[in-house]
Amino acid sequence: MTAPFLQVKDLQVSFPTDDGLVRSVNDVSFGVARGETLGIVGESGSGKSVTSLAIMGLLKGAKRSGEIWLDGISLLDASSEEVRKLRGRKMAMIFQDPLSAMHPFYSVGQQIIEAYRIHHRVTKAVARKHAIDMLNRVGIPRPDKRVDDYPHQFSGGMRQRAMIAMALSCDPELLIADEPTTALDVTVQAQILDLIRDLQRDFNTAVILITHDLGVVSELSDNILVMYAGRAAEYASAEDLFTAPEHPYTWGLLGSMPRLDAEPTDRLLQIKGTPPSMINVPAGCAFHPRCPYADLASRTLVPPLTEVAPGHRVACHIPVEERRRIWQHDIRPAVEGGR
Numbered sequence: 001m002t003a004p005f006l007q008v009k010d011l012q013v014s015f016p017t018d019d020g021l022v023r024s025v026n027d028v029s030f031g032v033a034r035g036e037t038l039g040i041v042g043e044s045g046s047g048k049s050v051t052s053l054a055i056m057g058l059l060k061g062a063k064r065s066g067e068i069w070l071d072g073i074s075l076l077d078a079s080s081e082e083v084r085k086l087r088g089r090k091m092a093m094i095f096q097d098p099l100s101a102m103h104p105f106y107s108v109g110q111q112i113i114e115a116y117r118i119h120h121r122v123t124k125a126v127a128r129k130h131a132i133d134m135l136n137r138v139g140i141p142r143p144d145k146r147v148d149d150y151p152h153q154f155s156g157g158m159r160q161r162a163m164i165a166m167a168l169s170c171d172p173e174l175l176i177a178d179e180p181t182t183a184l185d186v187t188v189q190a191q192i193l194d195l196i197r198d199l200q201r202d203f204n205t206a207v208i209l210i211t212h213d214l215g216v217v218s219e220l221s222d223n224i225l226v227m228y229a230g231r232a233a234e235y236a237s238a239e240d241l242f243t244a245p246e247h248p249y250t251w252g253l254l255g256s257m258p259r260l261d262a263e264p265t266d267r268l269l270q271i272k273g274t275p276p277s278m279i280n281v282p283a284g285c286a287f288h289p290r291c292p293y294a295d296l297a298s299r300t301l302v303p304p305l306t307e308v309a310p311g312h313r314v315a316c317h318i319p320v321e322e323r324r325r326i327w328q329h330d331i332r333p334a335v336e337g338g339r
Helices: 048-056 080-086 108-119 124-137 156-167 186-203 214-220 238-243 248-255 320-336
Strands: 006-017 020-032 037-041 063-070 091-094 174-178 206-211 223-228 231-237 306-309 312-314
Touching: 006 048, 020 037, 020 048, 020 206, 020 223, 020 231, 037 048, 037 214, 048 063, 048 091, 048 174, 048 206, 091 156, 108 124, 108 156, 124 156, 156 186, 174 186, 186 206, 186 214, 206 214, 214 238, 223 238, 223 248, 231 238, 231 248, 248 320
Parallel strands: 037 206, 037 223, 091 174, 174 206
Antiparallel strands: 006 020, 006 063, 223 231, 231 312, 306 312
């Protein structure tokens, strides 16, 4: 088995606020090997983006503990200057909203040139040629002209492509994509996902794909981490997660996915209730206020993430055999058949 290029162990991230301590991430662990894609899914507020920002060292005022190892380097022990030098060259991130992530006063080309020259001692002319090559690689038409345009002059899909070009300008070994297809139409979504897949194949990059959409991660991911209320609810290969999921929250996410083979009159299954406040997370299993099988769960003990099959781990109090019976007889027919 390939050793993880990125290894996260027992990561905890919290923010002190006037209302109390916000525990955004609690004891999350995972690994990503070179050439592999990890999908992280969950509703807003589940801790997905905070996890990625903790890896990149982009959290201000946060308390972090645990371990984050990138190619043998401890990111939590490294100084802010050392982590800054790793960003761009060793790891890079595609942000959810490229319009706010890119500087409005500088052209797209200038921003790619600056990112490239930080890590390479080259002239502006060489860096400009590289910027044009990168824009061409991500499918920007007339890159020699568009290189001088500003972010607001690009469409949403083109801005996302430009953000990918900037992130990949130094050939990073780890790429984190935070909701890279949000607010894009389905055609552009497919193009962006194909682009990430092609670039990963060319550079053997380790990729973390963060989204709330299981349909997106099914396209790219080798493994999937399902997060709820800052914790890992389930971790499995993409195949296992879609064919034999074991957490009630995962069942809810699968049931809320639209299907092309469903009847037009079929209703999507919904997860009742809303995600909890991260200041007042429910005791025991945080999902129990929304779980239809809460009578089988503990309201005082947090369920440990337990391996139920090779590479498949679940944090749930419901006995394994009972979970599998519920999936096979109650949930799977509703998800895969006509709801």
